[in-house]
Amino acid sequence: MSACSDAIARRFGDGGPSGEGADDNDLIHRVLSRKTVRRYSDRVPVEALLDLLVACALSASAKSDFQQASILRVRDSGKRAAIGKLFPAMPWIGIAPVFFVFLGDARRLQCIGEMRGKPVENGTLEGFFNASIDAALAMQTMILCAESAGLGVCPISVIRNEVDKVAAVLGLPDLVFPVAALCLGYPQGEGHVSLRLPRSVTAHSDRYDDSALHAGIDDYDHRRHALHAIPKEQQRSNAEYGETAFYGWSEDKARQAAKAEGAAFPPYLRAHGFSFE
Numbered sequence: 001m002s003a004c005s006d007a008i009a010r011r012f013g014d015g016g017p018s019g020e021g022a023d024d025n026d027l028i029h030r031v032l033s034r035k036t037v038r039r040y041s042d043r044v045p046v047e048a049l050l051d052l053l054v055a056c057a058l059s060a061s062a063k064s065d066f067q068q069a070s071i072l073r074v075r076d077s078g079k080r081a082a083i084g085k086l087f088p089a090m091p092w093i094g095i096a097p098v099f100f101v102f103l104g105d106a107r108r109l110q111c112i113g114e115m116r117g118k119p120v121e122n123g124t125l126e127g128f129f130n131a132s133i134d135a136a137l138a139m140q141t142m143i144l145c146a147e148s149a150g151l152g153v154c155p156i157s158v159i160r161n162e163v164d165k166v167a168a169v170l171g172l173p174d175l176v177f178p179v180a181a182l183c184l185g186y187p188q189g190e191g192h193v194s195l196r197l198p199r200s201v202t203a204h205s206d207r208y209d210d211s212a213l214h215a216g217i218d219d220y221d222h223r224r225h226a227l228h229a230i231p232k233e234q235q236r237s238n239a240e241y242g243e244t245a246f247y248g249w250s251e252d253k254a255r256q257a258a259k260a261e262g263a264a265f266p267p268y269l270r271a272h273g274f275s276f277e
């Protein structure tokens, strides 16, 4: 087995394609083995590395070359604390050594239209979507580069649940919105590679086909449970749904998704320049 096929087996454990025969490659191996990190040592990444990471993030592909991602680093300790205080269940938000916010920036193109006397209307669904994707790609590019430099990261989309307060702290103007933040630092502890859904469920060939969904999810639940069972005290909404004999990933995600998140986001966007037309 090559290092990559080993890593694929650890990531999926689904008996699917193993990449056997392809040349091993450091980056691919690292991506297959990556994991989110929420606990960091006190060591602070040097500024030159952070500058590099921002440059890498802004090198990501951008829809139509419109370049609608912006990156805001929160350095001010008062602002960090103010944001951290909003999410007590996620203490890493307030204490990670470095905290970036990835912004969808539909404002810049709108301003460029005004500068050049053209009728740009960028508060559309298309404008919102393009800016969101640019920001997400920039964040993921930073993630992979940061991890390749030995750092650990955790994306933070929960900030959108308190978008009014976060936007006020960061001084965000109309048409600029947070896609997610990113906690970053040197990892403390090992963590584990999170098993992904079987590719029979998530990878399609020529035609969308989810006929293997039920069996694939049941099988995944049990394989994942055997590796990293969700502890009893982390089961959600037991008051509503009761304790189940077997509590797997799909039970957990169904319970999580049944409580809609992000109610504050659409009204915020509508009040800050997006018509979505």
Ligand SMILES: Cc1cc2nc3c(=O)[nH]c(=O)nc-3n(C[C@H](O)[C@H](O)[C@H](O)COP(=O)(O)O)c2cc1C
Pocket: 034, 035, 036, 037, 038, 090, 154, 155, 156, 157, 158, 159, 180, 193, 194
């Ligand atoms: C867009 C996005 C938003 C996320 N938001 C949060 C968050 O608010 N808080 C958090 O602790 N983790 C957050 N995560 C991390 C995910 O929970 C994590 O990626 C997922 O559990 C899979 O784990 P892995 O990355 O180690 O494979 C987010 C990840 C993504 C991609």
